[in-house]
């Protein structure tokens with residue numbers, strides 16, 4: 001099994017909203033990923049993709065985003081919960097790729113003002129991820145009452161999230177490694 005080549009696991013920040021608290025979550029998760037040996041990451045901001053809104057799907061691919069997804073071994077999706085669903089812009093961005101996702105691991109971090117840590121948006125996103133050919137891990141990141149977890153500058157106020165995020169990322173890294181082995185070594 002290849003162990004030397006680092007895994008690439010980008011973090012997708014799934015909302016373009018002004019004042020989004022999900023950005024603090026995405027930056028935090030990215031920072032925790034960076035600390036892990038053998039893992040490379042980068043933050044992908046759906047707002048910065050500037051995708052056209054008069055078309056959809058692979059017709060509006062962003063070259064950088066598609067390349068990052070093609071290179072990725074796994075993905076973290078950070079999504080806020082908007083009326084129990086995911087932001088339209090997140091789906092719009094994810095829809096621009098397809099083959100780039102197949103047989104790759106994905107972990108989802110739900111972000112909410114309420115107390116359910118985005119569990120409802122995560123459940124709603126799972127069938128979409130399956131259609132992409134992504135393989136969802138069985139751990140989630142749940143960031144409930146996000147305004148109490150980070151201050152306005154994005155500093156972490158609740159240290160318990162370091163440990164929780166560690167087990168989420170441990171599983172994601174294992175799945176990313178295992179699926180890479182499968183893609184590269186097991187006939188399909």
Ligand SMILES: Cc1cc2nc3c(=O)[nH]c(=O)nc-3n(C[C@H](O)[C@H](O)[C@H](O)COP(=O)(O)O)c2cc1C
Nearest residue numbers: 017020021022080081082083084111112113114146
């Ligand atoms: C359109 C909209 C709908 C929302 N719906 C919910 C919801 O269903 N449940 C919830 O806990 N918070 C809800 N919120 C609050 C967000 O979860 C909150 O803004 C949180 O900070 C994460 O989103 P953000 O990254 O946009 O800040 C909603 C916010 C918006 C803008």
